[in-house]
Amino acid sequence: MYDSKGEGFQLTFRKTENTKGYWGYKDGQKDDYSFTNVAFDVAPKRVSFKKNTNAFTEYKKSSFIPPVIDRSKPIKGNLLIAGGSLGSSNFDVYNKFIDLAKQKEDSRVGIIPAASSSLSSSKAFKEDLVRYGMSSENIEILPLAVTDDKKTPGDESKWADLNKNDQELAENVEELDAIWFVGGDQTKITASLLNKNGTNSKVLNAIWKTYRNGAVLGGTSAGAAIMSEVMIAGGGSHDTLASGFTNTYDGMLQQEGGPGYLERGLGFFEHGIIDQHFDNKARLGRLIAVVDEKGEPKNLSYGIDEDTALVIYNEEKKAEVVGRGGVTLVDMSQQLKSPDLGQSQFKNIKLSWINHGDLLDLKTKNITINEKKESTKGYEYYEHIVPPHSGVLSAHGMLDKYISYNLVDNAGAESVKSYSFNNGRGFELNFSKTEETEGYWGYTDGQKDDYSFVKVNLDITPVNVKIDSIK
Numbered sequence: 395m396y397d398s399k400g401e402g403f404q405l406t407f408r409k410t411e412n413t414k415g416y417w418g419y420k421d422g423q424k425d426d427y428s429f430t431n432v433a434f435d436v437a438p439k440r441v442s443f444k445k446n447t448n449a450f451t452e453y454k455k456s457s458f459i460p461p462v463i464d465r466s467k468p469i470k471g472n473l474l475i476a477g478g479s480l481g482s483s484n485f486d487v488y489n490k491f492i493d494l495a496k497q498k499e500d501s502r503v504g505i506i507p508a509a510s511s512s513l514s515s516s517k518a519f520k521e522d523l524v525r526y527g528m529s530s531e532n533i534e535i536l537p538l539a540v541t542d543d544k545k546t547p548g549d550e551s552k553w554a555d556l557n558k559n560d561q562e563l564a565e566n567v568e569e570l571d572a573i574w575f576v577g578g579d580q581t582k583i584t585a586s587l588l589n590k591n592g593t594n595s596k597v598l599n600a601i602w603k604t605y606r607n608g609a610v611l612g613g614t615s616a617g618a619a620i621m622s623e624v625m626i627a628g629g630g631s632h633d634t635l636a637s638g639f640t641n642t643y644d645g646m647l648q649q650e651g652g653p654g655y656l657e658r659g660l661g662f663f664e665h666g667i668i669d670q671h672f673d674n675k676a677r678l679g680r681l682i683a684v685v686d687e688k689g690e691p692k693n694l695s696y697g698i699d700e701d702t703a704l705v706i707y708n709e710e711k712k713a714e715v716v717g718r719g720g721v722t723l724v725d726m727s728q729q730l731k732s733p734d735l736g737q738s739q740f741k742n743i744k745l746s747w748i749n750h751g752d753l754l755d756l757k758t759k760n761i762t763i764n765e766k767k768e769s770t771k772g773y774e775y776y777e778h779i780v781p782p783h784s785g786v787l788s789a790h791g792m793l794d795k796y797i798s799y800n801l802v803d804n805a806g807a808e809s810v811k812s813y814s815f816n817n818g819r820g821f822e823l824n825f826s827k828t829e830e831t832e833g834y835w836g837y838t839d840g841q842k843d844d845y846s847f848v849k850v851n852l853d854i855t856p857v858n859v860k861i862d863s864i865k
Contacts, residue, residue, distance in 0.1 A: 395787035408433040422482035438864035447736025449856035456639035458656040470608040473706035477698030478615035494610035495572030508586035509578030509616035558595035567600035575617030618670040625659030631679025672697030697722035713754040720749030743852040767836035774805035783812035798845035802833030815859040
């Protein structure tokens with residue numbers, strides 16, 4: 395934590411012999427932690443930054459080639475793409491999925507467990523659907539996986555070779571009205587549905603057929619990652635911006651950091667690249683790096699928060715946000731390109747953030763804000779100077795709250811800065827208002843501040859970082 399002059403404090407958190415941590419699922423797939431006796435040290439420091447466009451010359455570009463997907467046939471079905479950590483108590487998301495699934499009285503739902511190392515997530519999701527009113531007899535867990543569940547007598551890892559091209563299973567899938575992909579490791583979903591030569595299996599073709607005929611496809615976490623053509627399977631924000639991409643994948647731990655890793659997605663969503671766990675895992679940097687290399691400039695890209703879903707209505711070419719968080723829209727169509735810009739330096743990225751009840755036109759990119767919110771432009775609530783955002787002592791730490799409170803609804807700031815650095819190098823993120831920037835605020839749930847904003851400008855500049863002790 396430091397002020398605009400660079401004077402501040404280094405906070406160090408340490409485990410000791412007495413430190414204990416506790417974890418469990420108390421509400422669906424939401425991680426729930428408690429901890430005791432973590433040690434905490436504070437030391438005065440002085441931090442300075444100097445622009446260095448050559449800071450990341452070792453950056454490695456991605457060799458991944460996006461797939462070509464046949465989009466000649468119209469799609470009548472819809473998508474519900476949840477950002478992960480979906481709570482069983484999330485009434486809005488569950489009921490939206492069920493509403494989209496109910497094409498007839500006895501609508502059938504298939505759950506694909508492939509991403510998880512066990513069947514527990516699939517069984518829990520089935521129980522949730524029953525609790526929200528669906529018939530248990532109409533919900534089945536499909537035998538599609540690449541990992542054995544040690545708690546069952548059979549070996550589910552054999553399903554990968556036996557079932558993806560099973561004609562009877564494919565015919566069963568064609569009769570489903572909804573399909574759900576549980577969370578876990580997204581590479582296991584694609585491995586359970588794509589042939590080793592990269593072609594579609596019979597079951598994947600059946601999923602496409604039922605989707606085109608009107609079924610809803612939904613998924614959370616890994617089940618969201620597979621929705622776009624370019625599937626983000628690993629990497630952290632800082633590491634991907636700094637190091638680029640790798641061609642190797644070592645498993646789930648790679649999803650928490652390191653260089654970016656891309657694989658082929660299933661491509662059900664055709665309007666851009668999806669990233670998930672966006673708020674909690676701070677994935678803005680990696681999404682920008684991926685889009686810069688593999689995105690289509692005409693498309694937005696989408697960072698979906700936890701316990702939140704982006705609902706896609708394909709025939710109407712509309713999108714709606716449902717749930718407890720929001721969706722960050724990354725627009726790089728106006729990004730400035732120049733030989734003077736160094737690696738991982740960006741200018742004129744446009745960010746918008748929409749949440750429950752906001753709508754997006756996928757063709758025009760126009761946003762319709764929940765009618766309960768009013769514009770803050772010219773009526774800003776705050777007027778104060780904002781120090782750089784840098785750690786756990788910074789107010790409004792999440793991206794949407796940092797921009798909403800400190801910039802968009804603050805007459806005292808035309809720009810705010812945030813930094814990410816390691817071992818003397820890093821990035822300055824400068825968020826600023828333009829004439830196009832608009833903020834919206836309202837109470838949509840009791841006394842909780844509810845913001846949306848559109849077209850905030852973002853510049854990212856590589857910097858050298860110097861940290862000195864203050865005596």
